[in-house]
Amino acid sequence: MSAIALQRQPARAAAVRRVVGRATLFLLVLAALWGLWEGYRWLWMREGWTWPFVVDDITLPPLQNIFGALFEPARVNGPLLITLLWHSALFTAREAAVGFAIGASVGFALGVVLAHFNVLQRGLLPYIVASQTIPIIAIAPMVVVGLGSYNISAWLRVAVIAAYLTFFPVTVNTLRGLHSAEPRALELMHSYAASRWAVLWKLRVPAALPYLFSAFKVAATASVVGAIIGEAPSSIPDGLGGAIINFNQYYSLQPANLWATNVVAACLGIFFFVSVVVVEKLVVRRAPEHLA
Amino acid sequence: MTDVVVSIQKLSKVFGRGNLTALKDISFEVERGEFISLIGPSGCGKSTLLRIVGDIIEPSTGAVTVNGKPARRARLDRDYGIVFQSPVLYDWRTVTRNISLPLEMLGWDRGRRAKRVKEMLQLVELEGFENHHPWQLSGGMQQRVSLARAFSFSPALLLMDEPFGALDEMTRERLNMELLQIWSEIGSTVIFVTHSIQEAVFLSTRVAVMSARPGRIAGIVPVDLPQPRTAATREEPRFFELVTQVREQLHAAGADEVLEEAALQ
């Protein structure tokens, strides 16, 4: 009995060591990035190099300016920049999340249909791939205006644009994942005289989960990108895309604001991505057969 | 005055921080031209032992000499060939180019390589498949390519880690015969790891029985069946006697899992 208890202690100690190690590495990377940034600035400004681009407080503001700007008002007598960006981020996040939900559902359904009807797959797949070559930023204003006539709120229209970027990776990976079921496992299901529906839900979809999560990770980022790109040309001021357009106009006066917006946008993208990773860890843990 | 190819002295191997003793105090010698099988229960360390001889893993204590040199020197001098349980062929190379891989690394010129590959293909009876890719071949055929590759540069020593374990009985028996044919023609010394008592006795000049973890040599059974072995050898009374002898050694070494597997065969 005591041998098992003794065995557990090293395992726990090892886990703590791992977490501490990862945290240290994270801090090291942050420190290295900061060092690189300030070092680059210092060196380029000192030497006056103009390649690849001129370095001054406007093109590459000091990091403390950027983080300092967060805690100052964006407009005279207005709220702090960080408050403004927080609300913009929430606005964009809502579009991205809803867009993700729509796009992932549509993508999954489309993948299921294409997997079962080979003719449709051969007919539609090239166009589904081609659809991603259409620059969504060009289409966005038209979608926003077009859906406006149906009395749909602005953010929901942008969510549709986000869904457009999201559905593609999910479709492709759903297809691949559904086809990845082992022939032996399929034969087993046939021996149970399982209906196509049962085969789908009891075998193919569980087998497709790793592929699905791989797609969701890409789609999470795509949904945020889609939301920002959807807002920008459509003159929707409330989200991060609107903030970017706005701060871009005044860039030479206050460069830190645009940089700060970028930092917030980056955090949003990473947050969405990490959320999918966390969900994946929870779901996969409950189904150990997928850990292989 | 025998010619010792592999000499293992007091070899031990411990994994991790002292929790896993895979091998304990192994000592034996392999003479030139021998075919020696290592048999034992799962986890007894026979694959580990093979990899130590091949300098793929380092021992914790003890010494291994191959051809009179330390194992590392022997590896750098390319004194041995290795065959794994899976064929480990390169998908992007044809059968011909897979077989010529070690020859390329040895710096043989094109003409010499082509000639050798042709000979090896004849030896494993895969003429006509020169330009096939591994995924176009069955498991047995892939393993034959793997054999051809291992023997292609006529190494003095051949290490084989359950090469036929994944194949069906009939293919296995046929490949056993082919292996013996290649062995007699090229004259290498072979260390052969297996789970199958029958295979060990059929192929070998000696069978080394290992005990369960920590692995030790529990006993060595000399196989005095006449050479060359044929299909008829499997039906001789002496064959069954030797199989029984090995089985009893395994039983004495605490190898109940091997007996269960043998019963299923």
Added chain:
Amino acid sequence: MTTIAEAIPRSTLADRVGTRARDWVPSVAVFALGIVAWQWLIPDVFGVQRFLLPRFSAVITAFWDERNALWGAGWFTFKEALGGFALGCGLALIVALLLSRWKHVGDALMPYAIAANAIPIIAFAPITNAWFGLLSPWSKIVISAVLCFFPVLVNALRGLTSVRPESIELMRSYAASERAVYLRLRIPNSLPFLFTALKVASVLAMIGAVVGDYFGGSTSALGVQIQSSVALGQFETAWAAILVASILGIAFYSAIAVAERFALSWHPSTRSRVE
């Protein structure tokens, strides 16, 4: 002694032609249906307005009338995309080779590369404009390059390091040098992963270049053409320009796909029909 030929038979020419026809007939049918929908269904049945989606024939007319300007702009933007693609993928390959060599560094940094891939790079376009100037192609090239960099890095690194341990052991048994292990094992092994990423990158590069234009660019760029056409109410020209962007993206992707077929001619997936 004859061997039983257990190998998978290679398909005959007749088989391959027959299956090819079956392959493309559905997509051609869908194409025709799409044109019909665009020409009649959408404008007439659904009553979609001209400023949302002009009739197919109108767009084609504009396409033909403005072909010089459109293809000139397309070529300009394509060069930006190509430059970004080359820069981004090239750097990614070098970094991947380095990180695969020092595996501990690679393993430690991989999560950061994956997270960096989650950043909306597009938001950066105004800043590159500030760096290189609105009219300079370099501001778009940098955006395309960064878009290509991370997917190619992650995939190339995975391809270089996801080699079966036994293959490494085999190379060790041949006393192979590191260079030989890379040339003969790691690099060929990584090609399927690499080409997947290159296909994705080709589309991203083109999109990046066009989107970059929307934050400001030279008038000879495609994105700017689309914007100005919309501003002038010339919706047919705008859609024609969008078509040009799409065609170029597809062409770029197809070029990579063709290269893939050659480089991966040995791969089972390019030969057998994937179900």
